[in-house]
Amino acid sequence: MRAIGIILAGGKRSTLGVLTKQRNLAAMPIGGSYRAIDFALSNLSNSGIKKVAVISQYSARSLADHIGSSKWWDFGRKKTGLFLFTPHMINQDGFGFRGTADSIFQNIEFLKKSNEPYVVITSGEQIFRLDYEKVIKYHEQKNADITIVCKDLRTFEVEDYGVIGLDDDNKMTDFEEKPLNPQYTTVSLGMYVISRELLIKLLEELEQDGRYSIVNDIIIRYRKKLKIYGYLFDDYWKRIRDINEFYKINMDFLTPEVRNLFFNTYPSISTKAKDEPPAKFNVQAKVVNSIISGGDIINGNIENSVLFRKVFVGEGTVVRDSIIMEGATIGKGCVIENAILDKQVFVSDGQKVIGTKDKIILLEKRNIV
Amino acid sequence: MNKKEMIAMLLAGGQGSRLGILTKQIAKPAVMFGGKYRIIDFPLSNCINSGIDTVGVLTQYEPLLLTKHIGIGIPWDLDRRTGGVTVLPPFVKGNEGSWYSGTANAIYHNIRYIDEYNPKYILVLSGDHVYKMDYSAMLEEHKKNNSDATIAVIEVPLDIANQFGIMNTNEEGRIVEFEEKPEHPKSNLASMGIYIFTWDVLKEALIKDNKIHEQSDFGKHIIPDMIESQKNVFAYRFNDYWRDIGTIDAYWKANMELTHTVPVFNLYDEFWKIYTNIEHQLPQYVGEKAVLQQSLVSEGCEIYGQVYNSVLGPKVIVEEGAVISNSIIMSETIVRRGAHLETCIVSEKCDIGENTQIGIGENVPHINKPHIYSTGITTIGDNTIIPGDVKIGKNCEIGGHTLKEHYVNGNLESGQSLVM
Numbered sequence: 001m002r003a004i005g006i007i008l009a010g011g012k013r014s015t016l017g018v019l020t021k022q023r024n025l026a027a028m029p030i031g032g033s034y035r036a037i038d039f040a041l042s043n044l045s046n047s048g049i050k051k052v053a054v055i056s057q058y059s060a061r062s063l064a065d066h067i068g069s070s071k072w073w074d075f076g077r078k079k080t081g082l083f084l085f086t087p088h089m090i091n092q093d094g095f096g097f098r099g100t101a102d103s104i105f106q107n108i109e110f111l112k113k114s115n116e117p118y119v120v121i122t123s124g125e126q127i128f129r130l131d132y133e134k135v136i137k138y139h140e141q142k143n144a145d146i147t148i149v150c151k152d153l154r155t156f157e158v159e160d161y162g163v164i165g166l167d168d169d170n171k172m173t174d175f176e177e178k179p180l181n182p183q184y185t186t187v188s189l190g191m192y193v194i195s196r197e198l199l200i201k202l203l204e205e206l207e208q209d210g211r212y213s214i215v216n217d218i219i220i221r222y223r224k225k226l227k228i229y230g231y232l233f234d235d236y237w238k239r240i241r242d243i244n245e246f247y248k249i250n251m252d253f254l255t256p257e258v259r260n261l262f263f264n265t266y267p268s269i270s271t272k273a274k275d276e277p278p279a280k281f282n283v284q285a286k287v288v289n290s291i292i293s294g295g296d297i298i299n300g301n302i303e304n305s306v307l308f309r310k311v312f313v314g315e316g317t318v319v320r321d322s323i324i325m326e327g328a329t330i331g332k333g334c335v336i337e338n339a340i341l342d343k344q345v346f347v348s349d350g351q352k353v354i355g356t357k358d359k360i361i362l363l364e365k366r367n368i369v
Numbered sequence: 370m371n372k373k374e375m376i377a378m379l380l381a382g383g384q385g386s387r388l389g390i391l392t393k394q395i396a397k398p399a400v401m402f403g404g405k406y407r408i409i410d411f412p413l414s415n416c417i418n419s420g421i422d423t424v425g426v427l428t429q430y431e432p433l434l435l436t437k438h439i440g441i442g443i444p445w446d447l448d449r450r451t452g453g454v455t456v457l458p459p460f461v462k463g464n465e466g467s468w469y470s471g472t473a474n475a476i477y478h479n480i481r482y483i484d485e486y487n488p489k490y491i492l493v494l495s496g497d498h499v500y501k502m503d504y505s506a507m508l509e510e511h512k513k514n515n516s517d518a519t520i521a522v523i524e525v526p527l528d529i530a531n532q533f534g535i536m537n538t539n540e541e542g543r544i545v546e547f548e549e550k551p552e553h554p555k556s557n558l559a560s561m562g563i564y565i566f567t568w569d570v571l572k573e574a575l576i577k578d579n580k581i582h583e584q585s586d587f588g589k590h591i592i593p594d595m596i597e598s599q600k601n602v603f604a605y606r607f608n609d610y611w612r613d614i615g616t617i618d619a620y621w622k623a624n625m626e627l628t629h630t631v632p633v634f635n636l637y638d639e640f641w642k643i644y645t646n647i648e649h650q651l652p653q654y655v656g657e658k659a660v661l662q663q664s665l666v667s668e669g670c671e672i673y674g675q676v677y678n679s680v681l682g683p684k685v686i687v688e689e690g691a692v693i694s695n696s697i698i699m700s701e702t703i704v705r706r707g708a709h710l711e712t713c714i715v716s717e718k719c720d721i722g723e724n725t726q727i728g729i730g731e732n733v734p735h736i737n738k739p740h741i742y743s744t745g746i747t748t749i750g751d752n753t754i755i756p757g758d759v760k761i762g763k764n765c766e767i768g769g770h771t772l773k774e775h776y777v778n779g780n781l782e783s784g785q786s787l788v789m
Contacts (some may be wrong), residue, residue, distance in 0.1 A: 032652025033668075071443065254654075263651050263669065273444065275644050277636035278404035278667040278681070279653065280628075285662055287655040294405075294650065294668055295637065302655075 001080075002136060004116045004196070005044040005052035008100055009037060009063060009124035026054075026124025027062040028240055029308055029325050029343075031253040031262065032291040035066050036240055037124040038271045041073045041082075046267040047132035049120055050080035053110050055103045056124075057096055060086045063124075072272050083110065099212025105203040111196055119199050121192040121214070127249055128237040129261055129269070132193070135231050139193045145226040146198075148172065148219070149191035151233050160241065161187035162215055164230055172228040175220050188219075189233065236261055247340060247360050250306045250323045253291050276309050284315050293326075300330070314349065321357075339363065371451055373486040375508055375565070377421050378476055379412055381496035382429030382469055387616045389741040390750035390768045390788065391716055396428065398496025399435040401699045401717065402614065403627050403636060404680050405667040407438055409496040410645045413445045413454070418641050419504040421492065423452030425482055427475045429459055429468060444646045457482060471584035473591045477575040488568050493587065495562040499623060499634070500611040501641050507565055507605045517570040517600040518592065520544065521563035523607050533559035534588050536604050544602045547593050558604060560588065561611060570600065610634045618744040621714060624680045624697045628663045647683055658689055667700070674704070682717070691721075696728075705757065712763070713747040721749075722757030730762040733783040742766060742784070750788070 009026035026037035037054070044052050052075060056063055063084065070082035085107045087096045097103035104111070104121070111119065118139070120132050130149070139147040150164050163182045165174030174183070192214070202218055211217035219228065236258060238249045252258040262269050276295030281287065285298040292298065295310035300317030307313075308325045314332035322339045330336060331349035338355035342365040347353060351369045355361030363369065385397025392400060398409035409426075416424050424447060428435055435456075441447075442454035457479050459468050469475035476483075476493065483491060490511065492504055502521070511519040522536050530551075536558045537546040548554070564587060574595060578585045585591065595602050610633055614620040626633055636643060651669035655661060660675040669684040674691035682700035687693060690707040702719040704710060711728035715721065728747050735742035742748065742764040749755070750768030759776045761767065762783030769789030773779065781787055 033650050253652075259654060268648075268651075271650055273647075273650055275444075275642050277643070278665040281661040281664045281666065281676075282630050283663050287659065287661055289657045290655050291652045292655055292666070293652045297637075298661075306652075 001048060001050060001116050003047075003049050003118035003120050003132065003193070004111075004114050005049045005132075006104060006110075006119060006121045007037065007040045007044075007052060007054045007124045008103065008121065008190075009054050009056040024056055024060060024063045024124075025240055026056070027066055028125070028246060030127060030249060032293040032306055032308055033274075034269060034271045036127065037063065037066065038073075038269055039127050039129070040122050040124050041067070041075075042267075042269040043128070043130050043132065044120065044122070045073045045075060045270070047120075047130075049132060050075055050077060051114065051116070052081075053083045053085055053107060054124065055085045055097075055107060057087060057103065060084065066272055069272070073270050085110070097212075099217075100214040101203060101206050101217060102212035104199070104214075105207050105212075108200060108203060111200050111203075114196060117195055119192075119194055119196050121194070123190050125240045126189065126191075126237065127239070128189075128233070128235065129265070130191075130233060130235075135191075135193050138231050139229070142170075142229045143227065144229040145194070146219070146228045147193040147231050148228060149189045149193075149233050150186050150230045151189055151237055152186045154185055156182050156185060158182045158185065158187050162190070162219070164188050166230045170230045170232065172219075172223060172230055175215075175223055177215050177220065186230065186232070188215075188230075189237065189239075193231075243340070243360060243362060247323060251304075251321075253306060254289055254304060274309055299332075300334075308343075342367070345369070371486045373423050373452060373488045375421060375490040375492055375504075376423040376425070376452070376483065376486050376488045377412075377416050377492040377494055377504070378479070378483070379409070379416075379424055379426045379494045379496055380472055380475060381409055381426050381435060382432075382475060383495075383497065384430040385497065385615060387741055388620060389617055389738065390748050390766050391617070391620075391714065392431070393750050393768060393788075394431055394434075395716075395751060396431045396435045396496075397615075399431075399438055400620075401682050402499060402620075403624065403634075404665045405647055405683050405700075406643060406645045408499065408614070409435065409438070410445075410643055411499050411501070412494045412496060413439075413442075413447070414641075414643045415500075415502050415504060416492075416494075417445045417447060417644070419502075421504060422447065422449055423486055423488075424454045425457045425479060426454060426496075427457050427469065427479065429475075432456075432458060438646050440646060444644045446644075452486065455482065471582070471586035471589075473575055473578060473585040473587050474583075476571075477579045477585060480572060480575065483568065483572075491566050491568045491571060493564040493566065497615060498561065498611060498613055500561075500607075501609065501634075501638070501643070502563070502607060502611075504563075504565075507563070510603070510605050511565045511567075514542070514603045515601060516565075516603045517567050518595055518602045519565045519605050520592065520602065521561040521607050522558040522604045523561050523611050524557050525559045527554065527557045530554035530557045530559060536560055538604045542603050542606075544596055544604050547588075547596055549588050558606070561607060564592075565605075570595075617714070617741060617746055617748060621697065621712075621744075621746050625678065625695065627665055627680060628678055630663075651684070656689070659687075674706075699751070708757075712745055713749065715749045716751035716753070718751055719749055719753045719755070721755050722759070724757055725755055725759050725761070727755075727761040727765075728763055729760060730783050732763050735764045735766065735784045735786070737786065738766070 070076040075082040279296040287302040291306040293309040299315045300313045317334040327344040330347045339361040347369045381398040447454040612623040653670040656673035667683040673689040674687040677694040686703040688706040699717040705723040707724040732745045747765040756773040761781045766786040
């Protein structure tokens with residue numbers, strides 16, 4: 001095998017409010033049946049990268065539960081595996097990771113014990129499909145030290161990204177993290193290919209200098225010393241940035257393009273098996289342009305919505321432009337509009353939960369209305 | 370040495386010929402049921418839910434799909450270091466091989482497999498029935514009665530009791546007489562084809578009976594002989610949902626029952642889940658003009674047309690303008706634009722052409738096989754292609770790659786077969 005994978009699942013964003021109160025970003029529910037990290041895990045597995053470390057800082061419980069058995073992504077083999085590393089498990093003194101590079105440095109044994117020539121570093125909160133084998137080939141072809149997967153967003157509104165300048169050969173000439181006045185439209189997607197030995201060397205150097213960040217202390221600091229190349233990715237790519245983006249990503253699954261990309265293209269995106277029965281549509285059910293999942297029982301009207309597993313919708317209820325997560329129960333005669341209902345929310349008969357396109361209403365996990 | 374208290378032997382080699390074209394290329398236990406499941410999922414899930422982690426599956430007829438479905442048992446948590454699931458096909462011994470010639474004969478050929486686990490008890494199951502049952506409760510009864518054999522029984526209406534193996538019991542539940550499909554049944558306790566035996570007793574009986582009967586069978590030989598020779602044979606009464614889905618009509622009805630608002634059979638039980646091997650757990654998409662009522666729809670379906678009172682397996686595509694009523698559509702079938710399907714069973718990976726109508730006209734029983742097709746249900750075998758703009762009647766049987774010219778004036782009258 002040519003590479004090992006590292007998924008940085010550290011993130012927690014205040015912009016996602018109560019959704020990430022008890023949940024790692026990488027465990028955010030996507031498209032009816034998936035968690036965000038399924039995309040990173042499946043991309044790695046489908047690219048032949050079968051030894052993967054998931055490094056997580058916060059709220060690892062939901063993540064640990066999801067990836068507890070590695071078999072769903074075909075990792076649980078004799079020479080492969082899926083490992084979850086959290087600060088708590090490895091630090092005696094109990095401090096967390098001080099940055100992205102530090103989080104890998106603290107698990108440097110994982111790198112040292114491997115013998116694959118390359119490391120693919122990615123993150124757990126991005127929704128896309130990519131064959132890393134192509135990126136590794138490109139990396140070899142360019143004889144690069146580091147290859148950054150990047151995307152031309154074709155807009156200068158990229159203040160929230162690491163903005164990258166590339167020459168004609170796609171060699172990186174400039175990199176600015178969250179620039180105030182962006183000069184380029186191409187952004188780093190935070191995915192890297194690097195040789196394992198170089199990564200170990202860089203991490204050890206960084207640690208000695210008390211530096212902890214991949215972006216600031218490797219990419220920016222070494223931009224002139226190392227041959228860093230950009231691999232331009234130009235397909236569907238979304239990152240869970242905030243509630244609106246999370247809502248939009250889920251709604252994207254109502255478009256045929258996104259469904260075909262993730263559902264009907266080989267190899268598929270895998271997720272943990274849940275063994276729910278088929279969805280049931282009763283006599284009064286009326287469902288239009290929606291994603292429905294296993295174990296759902298529908299008695300009401302569903303329009304332009306994404307329902308995760310085991311959702312119950314009572315008679316006479318209207319669910320419109322909403323995201324309903326696993327195990328939510330919505331009683332009779334309710335109206336749910338422009339809302340996100342987290343897992344196991346209970347809406348009693350006749351209640352109304354109505355948001356607007358600009359202000360999506362969010363109901364916390366196990367909330368009772 | 371291994372020591373398992375009880376292991377299960379699942380008889381999955383039968384053809385199920387009364388399911389007609391549905392079992393032409395698929396063993397009955399591998400036939401899909403309830404949308405995403407296959408019949409064998411029910412006994413396999415019952416095993417693991419009852420704490421039985423060693424299951425031998427005896428295959429013979431068309432085992433390809435069945436073997437692939439079972440794999441190493443991952444979906445049922447039957448991938449174990451010791452035990453787990455083992456597929457046991459017939460094999461060659463010395464210079465000659467032999468098929469499994471009867472239910473008991475099949476177990477007889479696998480005595481070595483069973484002895485490997487050194488079990489005290491053995492559970493014999495068939496892959497033909499749909500039910501949820503706790504075999505550990507049955508084992509408790511078996512131990513309590515100090516039985517040599519315990520047979521699960523269910524009450525059936527007396528007027529159809531002549532289709533079953535009927536157990537006549539005394540007041541303590543001991544079976545005093547066993548009658549296979551009796552003309553004048555004395556009781557309505559039907560055997561469910563679920564047996565627990567004390568292994569050393571059964572082993573002896575198997576060895577003995579296989580010297581006498583070439584087609585050694587539990588119902589015909591082993592059980593009657595045990596009763597006759599005064600062994601402790603007890604009935605274990607079961608009074609929950611249990612369906613023998615051995616005929617087209619029973620199979621169709623049992624599926625239809627699941628679409629009721631409150632179905633008699635609960636698949637939503639968190640603590641007795643039915644597991645199945647499904648490649649990907651995709652969500653399903655319901656389109657802008659879709660109508661879906663009183664139906665079960667499985668993973669990865671895309672519905673753009675109208676579906677009423679029907680059961681759809683995984684990855685079925687129903688195009689815009691297609692109408693499906695009172696039908697069972699199995700996995701990866703596509704029903705194209707404008708097709709109308711009424712009261713039919715469409716097996717896996719079929720392609721139903723545009724504007725084709727199925728299940729119309731008079732209810733005439735099948736000309737050659739009225740014992741299989743007589744209740745108005747048209748049945749389409751797996752991997753069948755039906756062209757567009759044809760009209761197909763009731764009680765028809767269709768299989769293979771059919772072309773427009775195979776249909777006389779674009780028609781297939783009720784009760785006809787078209788199998789390529």
